[in-house]
Amino acid sequence: MDLAQTLPPGTPLGDALERRPRLLVVDDQPVNVQLLYRVFASDHQVFAATDGLKALEIARQQQPDLILLDVVMPGLDGFEVCQRLQADELTHDIPVIFLTANSDPDSEAHGLDVGAVDFIGKPFNTKVVRARVKTHLTLKRQGDLLRRWVFLDGLTGIANRRHFDERLAIEWARSQRSGAPLSALLIDVDHFKRFNDTHGHQNGDDCVRRVAAALASGLQRPTDLVARYGGEEFVCLLTDTDEYGALHLAELLRQRVHQETQPGVTGAAWPAVTVSIGVGCARLDLMHGADDLLREADHNLYRAKKAGRNSVRAGVA
Template identity: 50%
Template sequence: MEQSMETWLPLFHNRPKLLIVDDQPTNIRVLHELFREECDVFMATSGAQAIATCQAQLPDLILLDVVMDGMDGHEVCRRLKADSVTQGIPIIFITAQQQESDEVLGLELGAVDFISKPINPIIVRARVRTHLTLKLQNDLLRTMALMDGLTGVANRRKFDESILTNWRLCFREQRPLSLILVDVDFFKRYNDQYGHQSGDGCLRSVAQALSELVRRPYDLVARYGGEEFACVLPGTDLSGAVVIAEKMQERVRALGIEHSASDVDNVITISLGVATLTPTNDLEFQVLIEDADKQLYEAKKAGRARVCSSAMSST
C-alpha cells in the first residue's frame, strides 16, 4: 500500500517546494494535481522560465521534462548545476526516452532519478517522497556542518559561501550588497577578568542579540572568528545597513553584561564597520570585506563602541 505523504511532511518546518517543468500544460496539470495538497507547487513551461523560477524560489526538488522546445531538460540541468545558488537542488528527469545512454547522460549531468512516461502516479509519489526526505536530511546535515558550535550562528565556512553566493546574485540583479563586521570591545580583558566560561556565555548572548535583528531568511549572521561576527545583507543599501548596525550596538549594550575592564563602558559593547557595494565585472567580493574591515578599524581607532560606515561604498 502506498505510504501517505502526510506521514513524513511534518519533518519539514515549511511545506516542501516542488518545481514542475514541462512544455505541455496537460502534463503539468497531472503532476500538479498529485502534489498540490502536500507541496507548494511551482510550474514552468520553458527552460528559461525554469531557471528563473529556481533562482527566485530555490525549490526542494525539480521534476524536469527532457524533451522541450528551445532549451531542453539536459541544458536546463547543466545550467542549474553550474550555478552555486541552484546546484544543490535535486532533479528528477521525466522522459519518454528509454535508451540506456539517455539515462547515463542524465546521471552524468547530475540528475538523481528518472521517471518514465506515461507516468504511474504511485511510482511518482513514492520517488518524490524519497528524494524530498533525502533533501531534508542533507539540509539538516549541512546546517549542522555550517553552524558555529559555541554560539549557534553560522560559522566562517558558511559566511564564505554566503558572501560569494550573494555577491553573484546581487551582480546578476544589480542590487547592493551590504556587510557589517562586528567586534566585541576589549574581549580579551573580559576573558582575563571573568574567565573563559563567562567569555563563552558572553559570545553566545552577543550572537543571539545580533541574530534577533536580522529577520529576512536570506540575511546571515555568522561568527567570523574569535570575538568577531559578520552580517551579510543582500539587497540592503548603506543607509539601511547602518540602521541595522546601530540597532545591533544598542541591543548588545542593553544586555547589560558587566565588563569592568572595558575602557568605554562598564558593560559589554561592540564596534561595527559597515560597507556596501553593488557588484560589477571589475570587482571581487573581497573588496567588500576589505572595506568593511577598514570601517571596523576606524571604529576602534575612534574610541570603540560605535558604528563607522563607508560613504564611498553607498549606491
C-alpha cells in the same frame, strides 16, 4: 545517530531542519503544475515555474530542496536547465528529478549525465512521485547535514569562517562577471570583554549564541549568509545588495540583536547587549579583490565603535 540531534537547540541549521521541504515544480503545462501542487502543498513548500529561465531564477533565490523538472519545454529545455543548475555553486547540490514522456534509454542516460538523480515517466502516478521525492529528499537532507557540519560553527550553529571565505570567493567572482552589487557587514558585540569579566564565560557563550540566532533570523533571503568570524565578531555576506540596501539591513539587525537579547526575552540574568556594524560594498572600479571589501567593512566597524558603539557606519571615509 542522526546528526540533527547533535546540533545546539535553536541554532539556524537545527531550525532549518524543522521547516517544510521546498519543492520547485517546472513544467510548461499549467495542468501538470497544478496537479503536483495539490499532491505536495499540504506538507511541502511548493514553488512553480513554466519556463527554464524562471526556474533558474527561483532556484537561486529560494534554494529548493528538490526540483521536479519537465524535459521538453520551449526555450531552455530541461537538460539545459539541469546543466546550468549543476554549473552554479549555489544550486549544484539540489537534486533534480526529470518528468518526461520520453523514456528511451538514450534520453535517460543523457539526463543522468547532465546531473539528474531520477526519471519519472508521464503520465505519472502520484504515489510513485511522492515516494521518489521522499527518497531523494531524505538523501538530500543527509548530504546537507554532512556538508554543513564541515562548515558549521560548533558554538552557534551558524556558518564558520571557512564557509564564509569560500562563499565570499564565489560571490566576488560572480559580482565581477555580472556587475551585480555585493555587500558585507562586520558585526561586533560591544564591550564583550567587560561582559565576560562581569557575567562569566558560560554566560558569554550564551550571549554569542543568542546574537548569532538574532542575526540569522533577521536575514531576509536564502542567499544571504551570516557566519561567526571569530570570538564575538560576525560577518554577513549580502548578494545582489547595494550600499543602501546593506545599510538598511544593518540597522534592522542592530535593532533586532538588542531586542532579542532583552532579559524578558532570554530569561537571562544579564542585561541586553548591543552591536556595532560596519558596512562594505563592492566597488569594482576601486577594489582589487574580496579582501578590499572586508577592509572597507572593518574600517566602518572601527568608525561605528569610535562613534560610541551601538551604531552602523557605511561609505568611504
